[in-house]
Amino acid sequence: MYRRSKKYQQLRARVAQSLAAKERKRLNQVDKEGITPTLPDLRKKIEITSYDMGEEKIITFELFQSDRIDCYKVLVDGKL
Numbered sequence: 001m002y003r004r005s006k007k008y009q010q011l012r013a014r015v016a017q018s019l020a021a022k023e024r025k026r027l028n029q030v031d032k033e034g035i036t037p038t039l040p041d042l043r044k045k046i047e048i049t050s051y052d053m054g055e056e057k058i059i060t061f062e063l064f065q066s067d068r069i070d071c072y073k074v075l076v077d078g079k080l
Contacts, residue, residue, distance in 0.1 A: 041065050043072065 004012075044063040049056060063072035073080070 041064050042062060043065055044061075046061040046063070048059045048061070050059065060075075060077055062075040064075070066073045
C-alpha cells in the first residue's frame, strides 16, 4: 500500500471542507426556498433511429434510478 504524504493529506482535507461547505450552502438555499429537490425515477431517455434495410426503426432506452449511483435500471422498448 502506498503512503500518503502530509501535503496530500492536507489537500484532501481542504477538498473535503470545500465540498462540505458547498453542500451546506445548497441545503441552506433549499431551506430558504422551502423546496426540497426531488429527482424523478426516470433519469434519461435515449431514442435511436435506425434507417437500415430501407425501413425506419426506433429503439428506445429508458434509464431509471437504481440503488447505486453509477448504475441504472434499463428498459429497452418497454422490456427490462
